[in-house]
Amino acid sequence: MTSVRVAASTLVAVALLAGCGGDDEATGPSLVSLSVSKNGSTYELTAPATVEAGLAEISLQVDTPATEEHEAQLIRVEGDHTLAEALEVLSSDEGGEPTPPWLFAGGGVGSIKGGTTATVTQMLEPGTYYVFDVGEGEGDNVPSFAEQGATATIEVTGEAGDAELPGADATVTAEDYSFTTERLVAGANRIRFNNTGEERHHVIAIPYEAGATFEDVKAFATSDGPPDGPPPVDFSRALVTAVLEGGDSQITELNLASGTYALLCFISDRAGGPPHVAMGMIDEVVIE
Numbered sequence: 001m002t003s004v005r006v007a008a009s010t011l012v013a014v015a016l017l018a019g020c021g022g023d024d025e026a027t028g029p030s031l032v033s034l035s036v037s038k039n040g041s042t043y044e045l046t047a048p049a050t051v052e053a054g055l056a057e058i059s060l061q062v063d064t065p066a067t068e069e070h071e072a073q074l075i076r077v078e079g080d081h082t083l084a085e086a087l088e089v090l091s092s093d094e095g096g097e098p099t100p101p102w103l104f105a106g107g108g109v110g111s112i113k114g115g116t117t118a119t120v121t122q123m124l125e126p127g128t129y130y131v132f133d134v135g136e137g138e139g140d141n142v143p144s145f146a147e148q149g150a151t152a153t154i155e156v157t158g159e160a161g162d163a164e165l166p167g168a169d170a171t172v173t174a175e176d177y178s179f180t181t182e183r184l185v186a187g188a189n190r191i192r193f194n195n196t197g198e199e200r201h202h203v204i205a206i207p208y209e210a211g212a213t214f215e216d217v218k219a220f221a222t223s224d225g226p227p228d229g230p231p232p233v234d235f236s237r238a239l240v241t242a243v244l245e246g247g248d249s250q251i252t253e254l255n256l257a258s259g260t261y262a263l264l265c266f267i268s269d270r271a272g273g274p275p276h277v278a279m280g281m282i283d284e285v286v287i288e
């Protein structure tokens with residue numbers, strides 16, 4: 001009882017300090033809590049049914065074995081397109097087909113290991129969003145976790161306003177078709193990931209294996225046939241952000257070790273075609 005009364009009086013004090021109980025400025029970003037869990041042989045993704053438009057802090061909690069990697073990619077749709085339609089587009093995307101004009105990447109939380117959580121901060125425009133765990137288990141041609149049930153729908157309501165993203169320590173900028181980075185260091189980097197291009201991009205950061213060169217990594221990442229020899233990068237330590245449309249940004253975290261990383265994008269143009277890595281969207285960054 002005491003804590004409830006303290007909380008209530010704190011709210012009154014905050015409202016008085018804000019000068020106006022209904023002031024939007026005092027409410028801060030919308031908190032969007034997502035979680036993925038394993039339910040027998042299927043997966044479940046929970047999300048709030050509605051969220052206020054504007055600045056949003058989106059967190060993902062993954063309650064699965066640590067050997068699995070999960071993510072929460074937001075997809076915004078225009079018009080009356082169902083979750084099943086959007087999922088079908090995403091599930092067949094590997095062929096590099098054109099993206100329908102009603103489907104947009106909406107950010108979200110990139111890949112994280114089971115038993116961990118991650119948070120991003122970004123703007124949410126009003127509209128219908130579907131959340132898909134586009135990760136998948138080991139093996140070829142396995143269904144994504146989204147195809148095994150890890151999906152949700154969020155209606156974003158109201159006006160987006162013009163709030164600014166909070167500050168970050170470092171930046172990673174994707175354009176068509178390259179990356180630039182500023183101030184990345186060993187350890188936990190709170191980064192601003194900017195997509196200043198026209199196309200959709202994400203960033204995948206993968207550490208080099210000892211002795212690997214940029215030429216080795218480039219040859220491996222762009223080879224058509226099966227690569228010969230062991231990979232020059234350590235996929236088990238890959239870091240993956242969510243996909244953003246051109247012009248969008250989000251604040252996220254990259255936990256880097258010292259060493260050399262390849263930065264890659266595997267998304268294709270809206271018009272279809274090869275993944276961007278095959279168009280030269282691969283760079284390296286040395287972390288100290």
Ligand SMILES: [Cu+2]
Pocket residue numbers: 199200201202265266267268276281
């Ligand atoms: Cu790209």
